[in-house]
Amino acid sequence: MMILRGIPASPGVAIGRTFLFDTRRIIVPTKKIREDAIPKEIARFEKALIKTRAEIIGIQKKITKEMGSNHAEIFNAHLLVLEDRMLIEEVIGRMKKDRKCVEHIFAKVLDKYINVFSKMNDEYLKERISDVDDVGKRILKNLLGAKEKSLSELKQRVIVVAYDISPSDTATMHKKNVMGFVTDIGGRTSHTAIMAKSLEIPAVVGLEKATTSIKAGDMLIIDGNEGIAIVNPDKATLKKYQTRQQQFVNFEKILVTLKDKPAETLDGHRIEISANIELPEEIDSLIAHGAEGVGLYRTEYFYMNRRGLPSENEQFEAYKKVVTRLSGRPVIVRTLDLGGDKFLSQLEVPREMNPFLGWRAIRFCLARPDIFKVQLRAILRASAFGDIKLMFPMISGVGELKQAIVVLNEAKKELRLRKVKFNEKIGVGAMIEIPSAAITCDLLAKEVDFFSIGTNDLIQYSLAIDRVNEKIAYLYKPTHPAVLRLIKNIIDAGHKEKIWVGMCGEMAGEPGFGLILLGLGLDEFSMSSSAVPEIKYIIRNVKFEDAKAVAEKALSLPTSEEVEDFVNRRLDELVPKLKKIRKSSKG
Ligand code: PEP
């Protein structure tokens, strides 16, 4: 038995056999062949190409059905690689010349292609390396007769072990066969972790040595609440976690009964609990968990994994679908926030030394009003069909916010000229996720209808902690006094200008911090759907007066450790029943 400690990324317990998701290790044989064997090798190659094509189309169909067509777009690029005549003819030509088996020749040609692509100045073509690499490995595996090729094709229920999993790989996972996953790298608020939460797949990231110390087929327990992975557990440990898993499921069942109850404290203070979504498909889960609306609709997933940019009409239809499905519940659509750990392959955005500090989000949109306005018009048009607000990400100060509003007004004007209906009074908000905005939020509050605090970025920028780097993850503390003071400043400034203040960073969904945020007067908490019931339970079982006292005391403590100890103790005292359920769910 071996215990590995990492970062809890998505709650729940998973127990099962492991599947090593490592596309890097393929051993290719180098066999000499006779001249008369060449036609047979060509036939093998063709068969592998046909099989690969059928596989890709199969995955594409499955993903379209399960996750929507946006997520299936990436495979169009893969199909194009597969049809590349130059590549195919080069393989056949070299095989005839070198008289080596097709696997060997194909691997060589593939390497050459990747090499050529990586030396190109064209960023778009550089980004195609991963498509060529992906398809190439798939063809090689088919030539070698290897099994289990991608996360969407898993035939058995497994726990995936990988060095890293990209947000798009996460999107291709299906709960049915992926019981959970662990990775060597990554942080709590990386987008892979966020996707895992929205898919409700238990996950632990940043284990550092997962791929080197876990073997394929090992028995593995992962505890996504505690951030641990136990390799080949003994009988007693296995039993303990089986019980814990069952209790976690029961706990969830209890909490979901709160679904239709309001988020109101014992002394009548009402707040709003919303959910964050990446995909329209998540709305059913949001409603099932009792969220009152969407506090953050991350639209960049709509732009990812596809060729070309989505048109105004396509976006309009998607946003309209979201509001319609929400049947009257409000939704806050965040404008494009590419960059950081979310890259869009179809846009020519150069790689940067510090992508989180780079040309991203609103900075990119203001530099490309052509792209920005298409999205703004689509959101505006959808506002005629339901309760939509829009918000801008990564606002650093009033100047930038005003520039964004100018573009919004232009988009409105264009729609008026086209005589297209939209909500003229659409609510406009700013995400407060850069320290400069948090410090000047008294000025920003005069310009918008609401604030939404993006703690994932606010913490990384104010504490100088890269949110996806597991080595420094221990310093990523939402309860750092600097962060708490910034949050208080934002809420107070918002209230002074009579605008509401929400939070859509992961901090809003952490039960331990609920009391502080409630006590500081946060009006709206937006989180992964699965976190909604527990936060609602806490809100419904405490007094606002008590939460205020907790917040006041927490703000006077000098270290994050002291704040955490204090709030956890107060949570146990004020909501003892939760402690009991949580404790039993921990076994
Ligand atoms: C945040 O930064 O807190 C946030 C909600 O946005 P994202 O995680 O998409 O950067």
Ligand code: MG
């Ligand atoms: Mg952010």
